Amino acid sequence: MTPADALSQPALWPLTAIVFLPALVAAVLSLPIIPKAREEAIRWIALATTAVVFVLSLWMAWPGLFGARGPAQFTVGEPGMQLVVSRPWIPSFNIEYLLGVDGISMPLVVLTTFLSMLACAASWPITKHIKAYHVLFLLLETGMLGVFVSLDFFLFYVFWEVMLLPMYFLIGIWGGPRREYAAIKFFLYTLLGSVLMLIAILMLYFTSDLRMLSPEQLVASHAAVDAAAARQITEATEPVHTFNLLALAELGQLKNSPFAAASIRGVSLEVWAFLLLLIGFVIKVPVVPVHTWLPDAHVEAPTPISMILAGVLLKLGGYGILRICYPICPGGGLALAWLVCGLGVVSMVYGAFAALAQKDFKRMVAYSSVSHMGYVMLGLGVWSAVGANGFDPDYWAQGVNGAMFQMLAHGFSSAGMFFMVGVLYDRVHHRNLEEFGGIFNRMPVYASLAVAVFFAGLGLPGLCGFIGEVLVTLSAWNYSRWLAVISAFTVILTAAYILWAIQRVYLGAEYKGPDGDHLTPMTGRELAIATPLVFLAILFGVAPQLLFNYVTPTVNRQVETLAAWTREVHPDFPGQPALAPAASAASTAPARALAED
Amino acid sequence: MDLGTLVSGTLTDTIDVSVPLFRTELAIAASVVIVLLCRMLPVLRWLDSGVVALGGAAFALAYAWADFQAAGSVRQELFGGLLVFDSLTASIRVLLAGFLVLYLMFTRISGIPDREDAADFSALVLGATLGMCLMASANHLLMVFMAVEMASVPSYALAGFLKGRKASSEAALKYAVYGAGAAGIMLYGISLLGGVTGSFHLPTMAVEIGRIVAAGGDGKVLVLVLGGLMLAVGLAFKLSAVPFHFWCPDVFEGAAAEVGAFLSVASKAAAVALTLRIVFGLGTLPAGVVDADAAAGLADARHFMVYLVGGMAAITCTLGNLAAYGQTNMKRLLAYSTVAHAGYLMMGVAAATALAGVHPANARQAVSALTFYLATYLFMNLAAFAIVAVLRNRLRSEEIAAYAGLVRTSPGMVVAAAVVLVSLIGLPPLAGFIAKFLVFSSLVQAITLTSERPLMLVLLVIGGINTVISLFYYLRVLKVMTFDPPAEDHYVEPPSAVSLAGWYITAVAVPVVVFGILWSGLYDFAQMAGTFAS
Structure with a gap:
């Protein structure tokens, strides 16, 4: 690369x-x-790495945190896309090495680096094959971060799949008694989803034509880098296919x-x-009925994993739907809104009842x-709904913002909950609720x-779980x-299952x-992991705007763009579904009737 | 035309045109002769036949590479139309010669054959490779038959190379009987096709087939169909496509792992190239011939071939993957994996055929995808069999169960095995994924551009589902290696820290990773191979 590239792309090295x-x-x-025997050294190296990555991502996301704002820092x-x-x-x-962040991905990147650091610190009780564990753990982190920052569909897919193998081994070697079953089940479900995704990617790629832009x-x-390069594309004689997610979104919204x-x-x-991609992503989310890998994988996996x-x-699924499904296939999102919302609500209720049992x-x-x-799915799904509100994008924006917040909040609270369970398990080696x-x-x-x-998970007002749930529920009303x-x-x-568990x-x-x-007090290391999680759960519950400052501008703009798209391309949508496979028209009918009275 | 001009014309054609483009094969042939002389003449006893064979292979590779670089979009018929030199010939030769070099090194490291038998073994391998080079360049049905036989007969002997072992002899016999049957049927098909069209020269036959199909009516089309099916039997045998794959697991299990590597890689590459030769040769009009009738007839012929190859591909792939699931012997598992991969490759052939003649540029991409697949397959399977061979030498077993807990004793080997097996599943960032991605790409192109849409859609879905199925059995091997505790009583020779075999496996496994990430260069090579199709 030339020095000029480094200047024009200041984020090249930091993001890389x-x-x-x-x-x-x-x-x-x-x-x-x-x-291999230097176990402590290996642990510290891994922890230091995750910490450096966290600090780097925080530096990028929070301009002015460490001195003057640099060119490779995020503009809140x-x-x-920045x-x-x-x-x-x-x-x-x-195919390009195309990376970038915006208000949707930046917070998720920081969430990932932060949780990776905590999880790495939580890995101290792991005693088997330390070296292999940390190698796989670090590879997993690369895969997750790569998914959030890649803007090229091919690259995205590569990172998406790179996560699978480390996860398989992490569950399968360091997991609980049924680890092998859980590991292969996880792998199988995700691979099925990603194969469908690959088919969709290829279909989109070969149908795309950059000359239309x-x-x-x-x-x-x-x-295209500049106007000259763009002219070269528009004047090409053959179709110019692309994996560029932003360009695919532009094409999808034409x-x-x-x-x-x-x-x-x-x-x-x-x-x-939309359907193929959705299946690929909801397996990761996961929603009922493709959720069955999750209880097995979560239970068998070691605490940090x-x-x-x-x-x-789980956030990767929601992120994929938000970043890929809707912008690229808005028509699909519109036609299948009932499906996304329905899946969300079914998972919500089913998950809660199952948790009770x-x-x-x-x-x-x-x-x-x-x-x-499930709340995340519902929040993303109401997005496409137009109903009687006359293409008013406010409710959609509310739903999507709520879903994004819910994803971030759940990131802290669920990681916290698993850690808390792990602390107990490390001491008494059982998890039977009846015996506590x-x-x-x-x-x-x-x-x-x-x-x-656990209260944060419950969604108590003043804690982070509340904001997302309430926004999603309100937006669903319309x-x-x-x-x-x-x-x-x-x-x-x-509330019932959490309070009962408490x-x-x-x-x-x-x-x-x-x-x-063996019920000894928490060690300093455990406190150092738990305290930040609790602190953030409270902080984001009290001051949600800390996150919304990042999320809202991007989400609102995406929603407005898509609202404008609906108005232009499907002006008659509530009356007469233009994409109209008979089934979807029939299924949206009750929802429409409700929204109109 | 008097005899004099005929002779001088033939001489010019042979010496000035054909022989210079035939030097790869000549190099291989020469090394066969020298290797055999080494064994016979006491004067040459001091020569190590393995080194001679390796030298010959290196020469062949150098020539093949030089010819490849000069190939461009040249299409040159050799020896009066029996063979053809074009980008496909050139690139498959590079693959075969390159494989030969790597393979001969591998056999020297792994210790089968021993020094006593090395000369015979090398001669057989070189001879079979010669036949395979001819398969890739055949332009005449007689040559097709001869090349197939030339590649097969040494393979039968190779399969029985472990002379003392009953399983090995049985494998050889089974292979030979199946091979003879398939060859007979193929020869019958060839005679039917030749009889109807009045020629064995593929381009001439294509025009004639086009006209016959376009005219329709009488029984000639039926005979053509019958001939085509019989020809397909011979090809399917070489490709180990279902239902002509039965020899494959038995031969792989009975023969040494080294032989398995040869059959699964070289034989497959040649068979795919030959299939491409035949579908493109018989399915498209030769350049310069303008004949609307024949073109319309050939479109029908291609339709027939697409369904034949595509249908077989779907069955081959699914059956191979399902059958691999139950295997307990590693070589048998790899044999079924080979069958499954033949299925993926045939999907690519079907897509290429569907695109041929309609969208030449896209047909070219489809052929490139296949070449890329073959190139990555070379490294994946060579590494897989090398691992099997090295572990056999150490554990004295080829059962998957014997690999239990291998990660404790030789983690490096397990990492290499993981790379290879995951690449065979087709997961990024490994080369196997790119290969699959490219083949699926050509299927999608066939969906968007051709009238064969329904079949291509089915193939795409079947290919995807098969990828998921294949996960089970490849991962099971890894599971045994990593998750399972080692058997208590099993004696394991402690691995030496730095071994030649280790370095060799690293050397063949590293390209699997590299071509998964930086595959631009290899794809450019593959694109050159596709030039002939456009």
């Missing part, structure tokens, strides 16, 4: 370092330079979108692609994730922190009152279960 530093350290660790409040890095990778397929759009979506024009078996490609799974991996503490927390991620009780008396500091985290009512009632179920575990007179004499 954030993504690839863990992988680099993993590669170095895997060499026989450091003997700017809705568009700090874009673009290098050619495979020219014959127009104006030179301004090409430059704005980073498909009035004569190529994805809407192409059709397979009478249904337009944008609906097919459960934290990562719940805190970050659990005897295993960790399994209960796992099902609570299913329930909480009286922990408050034995470990007061731990119990108060744990109760705070889409379908029934769904809104159901989601509001789910809060009661949530009662059974922390309250009560005394601990009667096995290994009672």
